[in-house]
Amino acid sequence: MSNEVRNLDLDNKLGEGRYGIVCKGIWCEKSVAVKRIQLIHIASNTQGEEALQGLDHLNVIKLFHAESDANFRYYYLELCNASLEKLFLKDGHKNKYRGTMPPSLTVLYQLAVGLEYIHKMGLVHRDLKPENVLIWQDPRKGNVLLKWADFGLCKPVNERGSYSMSGVRGTFDWLAPEILNLFYDEELSQSESETTSTVKRGTIQSDVFSEGLVFGYFLLDGRHPFGLRHQIHTNILENKPVNLDKIQSQYARDLILKMLKENIADRITSSEVAEFLNKTTIKVKPLTITV
Known part of the structure; x- marks a missing residue:
């Protein structure tokens, strides 16, 4: 060593x-x-x-x-300086992130192009959540970048964006409904003493749903789009994003609703998310930063 x-x-x-x-x-x-x-x-x-x-x-x-x-x-x-959830800790908390942040839509755009890149590289992340968004600030110029982190659960996908999965992985409050349904199906099978193990297929579109949850969390100042902790799973499965109407930007709300579509086929893709944000009136200029 x-x-x-x-x-x-x-x-x-x-x-x-x-x-x-x-x-x-x-x-x-x-x-x-x-x-x-x-x-x-x-x-x-x-x-x-x-x-x-x-x-x-x-x-x-x-x-x-x-x-x-x-x-x-x-x-x-x-x-990096902090993870995203530390931005919303109470004032006075020793771990609260107190640095600068880019404009809100710029934050979303950075995360969008990051996930688009991950998917274009033939990978699905499977654990997108605020704790896995890191905030990096250039100590010389002060520019701030948001970065996806923790690839411990990622998997390669085929050309259609799907992958084999033998069980549920990820953090439950940030999972797409199709993944939550798979978990509850597994629970039911175990309770009925079924021993048949079938390999199911997952899709990168589940990442897009989780990214939409992170977007909502950021714009809601640390609140989950689907409500309080005890409500989240039920509301996701019933397609009730109870907090989204509290987001001030109609543009952002419209985007997140496209990302949170219950039906995978109706859900916007990561590339479409990035394209949608690139059309905002806030022009997001490419950053040239040497690290």
Whole structure:
């Protein structure tokens, strides 16, 4: 193992998940975020790492390097200022993001072109949520970029944008109705002692629904488009986005409604989301930022 791993600062923890932690560290004299995961949790699934290694976009988190020791896998990632949900923490909270943000529609556009790129690269993310949107600010120029992160559940898709799935993955409050229905179908099968295992097909259109939820969350100042925690699953399955009428921009509401269509065939695609936002009266200029 290289000397770089020894520069991991375990006392400067940025986050913690089910299988690992994220701390500040150094890689090639650059400050980075280092994600450390036990090898036993990644031995059978390296798709996220392989996917990130092939991605290069301003609105997707960058993986600089990965290596292992006897117990852990270490991922050296672009260091960002905060994740999106920290923007909506209460004033006075020590972890609240207090930096600048681009105009709201620019935020949506950045996320839209990021997801469009992921899909064009033949991948489905499967875990889009506010915690997986990172805020990066250029320390020299002050420009702010929103970046999709955490590709641990991503999978390659075929030319039609579909992929095989043997079970539900992702974070329940941010899942599309077709994925939630699959989960409840599995629950019913188990309760009826059915042992037949069938491989189902998923689609990148489920990502678009989840992205629409993130858009709504951002424009609603941290509220979920489908209501309070105990209401979310029922409201998603009944197609009742109870908070959307609180979004001030009619343009944004119209877009999100297209993203939250219950029927996959009626749902707008990630490329159409990006095109829709590119037509806004707020001109979003391409950013040329060296990181």
